[in-house]
Amino acid sequence: MAISTDPKKKLGANELTLGATIPRPATSLDFKTGDWRSIRPVKDDSKCTKCMICWMFCPEPAISVNDAGAVVINYDYCKGCGICAKECPVKCIKMVEESSGEK
């Protein structure tokens, strides 16, 4: 009995878990749901004051703070909702087209 964490690999009725049961927790970590994005946040680190308001507001959460105290956006899970850009008090985050690939 299994579940597939590869969207391209589809399992058959005899391979799947019984009754669509998901047999282990935290399966969302197996899927990079950031691929739903249509716009992405891009941060200007020179303007960032490390107030951590973006970290507080991110609903995913896809924003974390590393050991050096820098604010890091996790593009594997960021859905591009734009809340961080809206809440940033110094406007150092801007939302750009996903296809631009800007970081």
Place this chain on the structure above:
Amino acid sequence: MGSVGMAYAALDSDVDVVSAYPITPQTFIVEKFADFVADGETHAEFVCVESEHSAMSSCIGSSLTGARVFTATSSAGLALMHEMLGVASGMRCPIVMAVANRALSSPINIHGDHSDSMNSRDMGWIQIFCENSQEAYDTTIQAFKLAEHKDVQLPVMVCIDGFITSHCMEGIKRLDKSKVDSFLPKRVAELKLDTDKPMSFGPLALTDYYFEFKKQQEDAMDRALKVLKRIQDEFAKASGRKYDVIDTYGLEDAKTAIVVMSSTAGTARHVARQLRASGKKVGVIRVRCFRPFPDKEITAVCGKLKSIIVLDRSCSSGHHSGPLSDSVKSALYDAGIDMPLCDVIFGLGGRDITPKDIESLFLEGLDAGKRGAFKRKYKFVGVRE
């Protein structure tokens, strides 16, 4: 009463949870079980809820923790929990539900017909129709074993005729506790809600996966008939009482037979016995397991018949064939058996069908067998036009 007998069956099956809402004519089933709980005769938890929809929901939740769960309903109650029936079967919960078959509204009618169960026949539940109280008691115990079997894992409806069986006084032999315990050990659920080993149940499955889960369910339904037969054999060893997915009377030489479910089979057999005593070759096929439908078992006994009459205690509105007749015709067609078949809608809203009515049908069947056709292939018997 047949209803009370089923409460004893649930008690003897050592259920863990009963969650139900009252409705005539099942009420005595859960009322009696509530007495057992109040009197400390069972460790089971009785969960009172505000509707049948909630009853099935709480049964599903309980079942998912690995508990052995029982409930009961009828008619509008079964209709109210309708969407949850699919949830129970889709989530593969081995719930056993007693259904005291009662007519659906409108008009409001509290008496016995099969419209409630037939309305739910496609919801993925195994459906077994019991002729009398002893069978209802025995089948409830078998149902837990069937539902929980690793090759099945589907919920089961054990159906009895409302009022006719549920409220009729009959003597029932209970199975000794030691015999039940060895026939039906404690439920062991592989997949369950467990804080030590967290799992999720009832997720979304979109166009790329839903179909596979339904196939899984249907494969289990396909296996269920064989499993039921084995369970019936084991039960026979434990109790001395034999059951099969269909039972037949007089088929060794019958030229016509009535196919019927539930208590009316008793009347049909009584009439058949009298007619056979006067030399008329008639027989009765009682379908006990309706879902999964025993196609091959039925076609296997039809060899000598020249005609068939199917008695349907519910109507499939807008279609000149009741639910039982549909399944019988389908089985015959698949087996390449072509013979005159008359579908009779009877007994709606608890209307009695008399031995005289059944005798006329048998004689009509014999006549149709000779002439090669029935005058009418679909009719209502017992109704004033």
